[in-house]
Amino acid sequence: MYTTYTPDALEAQKRVLDPKELEFTSGCEPPCRWLGIEARFSETNALEHFPAPINLILTIIKFAQHLGNRQINITNTGKLVVKDFIESLSGLYTCTLSYKTIKAETQEETTIKKRYDFMIFAYREPDYSYHMAVRFTTKSCVGRYNDLLFRVLKKILDNLISDLLCHVIEPSYKCHSVKIPEGDFVHELFIAFQVNPFAPGWKSVCNNSSDCEDATNRNILKARDRIEEFFRSQAYILHHHVNKSIPAMHFVDHSFQVVRIDNCRPGFGKNEGLHTNCASCCVVCSPGTFSPDADVTCQICVSVHTYGAKSCP
Known part of the structure; x- marks a missing residue:
């Protein structure tokens, strides 16, 4: 439970409230x-x-x-x-x-x-999800094998984290020709996707509580670590099989990138200016504002007169 004491008087000092009070x-x-x-x-x-x-x-x-x-x-x-x-x-x-x-x-x-x-x-606390990006080499930007690799990779990642009730969403890829320093052009697949902890059945981790971001955030952290280890193992395999032929389509070492994305539940948002003591928290939207989705900003709506509004009447 997070409770802070912040007097408005200039001479007052900030401290945590005593539970006895x-x-x-x-x-x-x-x-x-x-x-x-x-x-x-x-x-x-x-x-x-x-x-x-x-x-x-x-x-x-x-x-x-x-x-x-x-x-x-x-x-x-x-x-x-x-x-x-x-x-x-x-x-x-x-x-x-x-x-x-x-x-x-x-x-x-x-x-x-x-x-x-x-x-x-x-x-x-905000709900965590992760935006991830990787690159794979390919022979050509034309042909069905690129799409096949993309679909197989998504299936592998989903299976890797399914027991955590996390899944891959919004996957996409583009093929580009990349100039190698002092070398020729090569074709690479730029693959991007998000991972979130709300796969079908995710509420079972809540133990009958409707609000369990601790559990879902813990699971998404585990999912992130598993996916990161998966791509790390891909690089390890390539580096330790130098005597074998390298497949035309393979993971590009050091191409894995991951960025955490914070989401607030409807009716909540972040406001660093108003809530300086808890700038990273999702705080209830004040009267005059609302948040209908998982955005981190409460939008202005003059007809809202309550806290935690999810719509603008």
């Missing part, structure tokens, strides 16, 4: 962790910055938003407990605190009230 639960046991919470206070911590009275009586701790919601509870000691945090619970929270100071000489009581506003945003 504020508790959040996601409603699932580790390693399940689908929603985090980013809290941003507008003043320094209430319990640490009171004037030092002779006798302090804490009489009221009240969080104003969503008090009628069964997901939110105020304990007798003043803790705010949020269970099964969802996107719609994001927003402005207000803590109103009243206490009395009592003068020892006159026993005169003075009631002091403090109000602390802070923002809470639901967030989640």
